[in-house]
Amino acid sequence: MSDRLTMETIASLVPQGARVLDLGCGDGALLAHLQATRGCSGYGIEIADDNVLACVQRGVNVIQLNLDEGLALFEDQSFDVVLQIDTLQHLRNAETVLRETARVGRMGIVAFPNFAHWPNRLSVLGGRMPVTRRLPYQWYDTPNIRVGTHADLEVLAQRNGLQILDSFGLHNGRLQRFLPNLLASTAVLKFSR
């Protein structure tokens, strides 16, 4: 989900000047963009060595950490925004990290691939797991260990007592507010404690 339009759409959800924690920040492109265009500050969290290096090369603050071990380094409500962009699906402790996101950030923004997007439904109806641009992996060789839908994400958030501030889809980098669980390849949830 690294295309420019998607990144800009996500960035537009972050208030000007916000202090941001980006969980699973990859090569730091989004944080660098937020710093350059919206006057944000903050840190990225990454586990992969090459991504940590890429962040340092971009001049983005990065902390190498395994998110599955939790966010004990961070105090309650110490960030304006905590981002989890295409991260949740890789986590063993996805639910814990979702709760931690709401604890550490005044606002959390989670985006992840929506398994209920209609081409995926068609594929499963046809008896096969989907392989799409958004979910490009074969079922036996995927880093996405959590497969869920937009509706599932809302249920999980509610079950954890989180307040949903906004919920919508993203498709081809554009907002999808109408039937997002069917029509969007990416599910987005904005929430707070």
Add this chain to the structure above:
Amino acid sequence: MESLGHVKPQSLRFEQPLPLKSGAQLPSYELVYETYGRLNADRSNAVLVCHALNASHHLAGTYEGEDKSEGWWDNLIGPGKPLDTDRFFVIGINNLGSCFGSTGPMHSNPVTGRIYGADFPVVTVQDWVDAQARLLNHLGITQLAAVLGGSLGGMQALDWSLRYADRLRHCIAIATAPNLSAQNIAFNEVARRAIITDPDFHGGHFYEHGVIPKRGLRIARMIGHITYLSDDVMNEKFGRELRSAVAGTVRETYQYSTQDIEFQIESYLRYQGDKFSEYFDANTYLLITRALDYFDPARRHDGDLTRALAAARCKFLLVSFSTDWRFSPKRSREIVKALLDNRRELSYAEIDAPHGHDAFLLDDARYMKLVRSYFQGIEGELVS
């Protein structure tokens, strides 16, 4: 990548007494140092590199006419290297109490005219940093681009960031800790007892007896070496292999001796101990391990590291190594946490390297690239 080639140490004498943390003072002293590269016009590209236990001001390059005289961080510092001496003016300073040139226990006390020996005052990380700052004053450097150090050197870098907060823009602290754990102090104490109970130690005044407490130094070094390596690397290097009397052959049977060298690891430790006892000073070992023990910036703040680090202003790069059990990643994360609490700018990398504490001196590609990239970022901030 080329080496710096031949380098020369310089020295500077200070007649103004240095007040020490203990309340004592050094009436006058000399600091030995080396510099590489050129200070730029606005004096903004200076990097101070602080040394750890058994190292010195000789960071990189070699001494003319001396074989194997390569500086201890030559893999990191030099033209085109991660800390690039074509871009930065790099300074190494030998700390007070050392045995590599700066005033130490083997020198004569100007007050009594006798060799200091055990009377050399106890020096702390803060005292070293104060002395380093004075040397920088002399070099006309008011603000450093960065202070870099590993292990005990990292503690000095950290101290710089707290007590000379406006005099550095970046603090790079590698494989370090906010203080020593009880286990760390315990290892130091065993090493010190080995030295102090050596009959040749003479209460620290062995110089006048014409002897050196080599037995104690050997054991101190053997203990140190165990803590620098990881269990895995030791097993990989030596395993349970037996030492053969004939080089290149493998011995299969035990000697059933309690006192002869049986295993390769024993041979290695004895060799390291012997080598060390030939060049290191016993009083220096005591002084430096004590400086390690005493370092604890949070102590003045009821053990609250977050409050202690509130004084910092610079940006930080912290690096730890996964198999370092002497200064484990957990200890670096304590510093990370305290800096985050204070909203300081920082990056932190945990390098998955097998070599234990020693990794900070070795050539792990990820580590070298990271330090290189960070210094390139610092270079980008310089007004050229």
